[in-house]
Amino acid sequence: MAASLGARVILRIEDHDRGRSRPEYEKRILEDLKWLGFPLDPESLTSLESGPSPFRQQDSEAHYQGVLDALADTGLVYGCTCSRAMIAEEVGDGIVSGQELRYPGTCRDRGIPLGSGVGIRVRLRDEVVTFKDRFLGDRSQRPARQCGDLLIRDRNGNWTYQFCVTVDDLRHGVTLVVRGDDLVSSTGRQILLARLLGRESPPTFLHHPLVYNREGVKLSKRDRSVTLRELREKGMSAPEVIRLARAGGRWREV
Numbered sequence: 117m118a119a120s121l122g123a124r125v126i127l128r129i130e131d132h133d134r135g136r137s138r139p140e141y142e143k144r145i146l147e148d149l150k151w152l153g154f155p156l157d158p159e160s161l162t163s164l165e166s167g168p169s170p171f172r173q174q175d176s177e178a179h180y181q182g183v184l185d186a187l188a189d190t191g192l193v194y195g196c197t198c199s200r201a202m203i204a205e206e207v208g209d210g211i212v213s214g215q216e217l218r219y220p221g222t223c224r225d226r227g228i229p230l231g232s233g234v235g236i237r238v239r240l241r242d243e244v245v246t247f248k249d250r251f252l253g254d255r256s257q258r259p260a261r262q263c264g265d266l267l268i269r270d271r272n273g274n275w276t277y278q279f280c281v282t283v284d285d286l287r288h289g290v291t292l293v294v295r296g297d298d299l300v301s302s303t304g305r306q307i308l309l310a311r312l313l314g315r316e317s318p319p320t321f322l323h324h325p326l327v328y329n330r331e332g333v334k335l336s337k338r339d340r341s342v343t344l345r346e347l348r349e350k351g352m353s354a355p356e357v358i359r360l361a362r363a364g365g366r367w368r369e370v
């Protein structure tokens with residue numbers, strides 16, 4: 117798709133969760149993508165390989181802080197001391213199993229100063245967001261009903277996935293986001309946040325199906341699912357791995 121649009125494919129390391137990120141994971145990703153032969157944009161690749169980089173979220177603290185400061189100037193940002201358990205208790209019986217936990221706005225008007233140990237949220241207007249997904253077609257979402265005011269930094273000081281990717285898509289000039297359909301519910305809120313950050317037109321989104329195991333569970337290391345590395349060590353070539361993924365990932369039958 118990128119080639120047909122004359123576009124670049126940038127590589128971004130989304131290691132905003134410090135507790136779960138390791139330098140060796142990044143090294144592996146780079147090796148695997150190179151081995152697969154993905155035509156990655158040399159600028160992002162060189163930047164990542166040469167040290168601190170704007171394409172690595174852990175190196176972007178100053179940038180995120182600057183964006184937060186600008187957002188705070190709009191008066192839409194507030195401090196929140198709620199834990200997940202507190203939110204769950206407050207929302208109570210309204211939550212159906214598997215449904216997303218919607219923040220009910222508990223701290224909205226409490227005037228909690230932003231500081232250590234305090235989460236940061238941004239007020240989202242209650243509106244319906246519509247977008248045309250390149251794979252799923254027309255979609256509409258109402259973020260205020262799904263997640264409530266968006267958490268942009270958690271109480272431990274970690275910037276959230278929603279905030280980082282929206283900020284990064286804007287600064288890296290990303291116009292097409294291709295990702296798994298497990299993330300489709302995040303799209304409406306990211307479009308709203310992008311608008312608050314001054315982005316006139318949001319990127320185009322394409323959410324593709326994921327490969328599931330026989331029990332219908334997304335493949336992950338936790339399930340001891342096969343890794344790219346294992347396929348490679350079994351002697352599969354990069355084109356074979358890509359063909360397998362396209363065929364629906366029935367690796368057990370190979």
Ligand SMILES: [Zn+2]
Pocket residue numbers: 195196197198221222223224
């Ligand atoms: Zn709160």
